[in-house]
Amino acid sequence: DAKTTQPTSMDCAEGRAANLPCNHSTISGNEYVYWYRQIHSQGPQYIIHGLKNNETNEMASLIITEDRKSSTLILPHATLRDTAVYYCIVRVAPGNQFYFGTGTSLTVIP
Amino acid sequence: GAVVSQHPSRVICKSGTSVKIECRSLDFQATTMFWYRQFPKQSLMLMATSNEGSKATYEQGVEKDKFLINHASLTLSTLTVTSAHPEDSSFYICSASWPPRSEQFFGPGTRLTVL
Numbered sequence: 001d002a003k004t005t006q007p008t009s010m011d012c013a014e015g016r017a018a019n020l021p022c023n024h025s026t027i028s029g030n031e032y033v034y035w036y037r038q039i040h041s042q043g044p045q046y047i048i049h050g051l052k053n054n055e056t057n058e059m060a061s062l063i064i065t066e067d068r069k070s071s072t073l074i075l076p077h078a079t080l081r082d083t084a085v086y087y088c089i090v091r092v093a094p095g096n097q098f099y100f101g102t103g104t105s106l107t108v109i110p
Numbered sequence: 111g112a113v114v115s116q117h118p119s120r121v122i123c124k125s126g127t128s129v130k131i132e133c134r135s136l137d138f139q140a141t142t143m144f145w146y147r148q149f150p151k152q153s154l155m156l157m158a159t160s161n162e163g164s165k166a167t168y169e170q171g172v173e174k175d176k177f178l179i180n181h182a183s184l185t186l187s188t189l190t191v192t193s194a195h196p197e198d199s200s201f202y203i204c205s206a207s208w209p210p211r212s213e214q215f216f217g218p219g220t221r222l223t224v225l
Contacts, residue, residue: 046213097159103153
């Protein structure tokens with residue numbers, strides 16, 4: 001079962017930062033948080049992942065709270081092509097399975 | 111890098127027939143592959159985990175005799191939907207991973223329609 005909860009939908013103005021929250025209050029100490037996004041009728045695309053520390057790559061930043069019970073994905077300058085469903089996933093050890101929650105449908109508005 | 115392909119991308123079959131879906135890792139050797147199913151307007155549901163050379167591990171509620179998974183090589187896994195019925199119509203997606211990389215790389219998906 002998914003260990004994450006996310007808002008069902010969000011809107012963001014083009015060019016502004018999109019901040020997508022995720023709650024994972026039952027996360028264990030060695031479980032990583034992953035973010036993926038899925039554009040309609042395509043396979044999910046990897047964005048970023050982290051354990052404790054904040055992470056940044058060319059796509060996004062991941063902010064993880066100190067108690068690790070929640071995280072926020074930040075898209076610094078949202079574009080129309082960022083419109084997608086964003087999934088926050090806690091990787092389950094030892095098999096490394098992903099159990100997807102409902103995700104957040106992000107709509108970037110011109 | 112880390113490209114996963116699926117074939118076919120779309121398939122239509124008659125009820126009662128079997129359908130095979132291939133998942134290939136094109137530029138890496140996948141020690142583990144995963145199969146998911148996604149119904150319209152729903153999230154991905156993990157069906158099974160497949161490690162190369164061993165039997166797949168199925169999630170609770172997934173019939174292993176209906177959804178046959180083979181992972182005979184480090185670059186290929188197949189999902190066979192046996193005796194397909196209209197309720198099996200769905201979007202089937204595979205993913206692959208290999209140590210030490212921890213993320214899963216997903217294929218583009220296969221749309222199955224059973225008439």
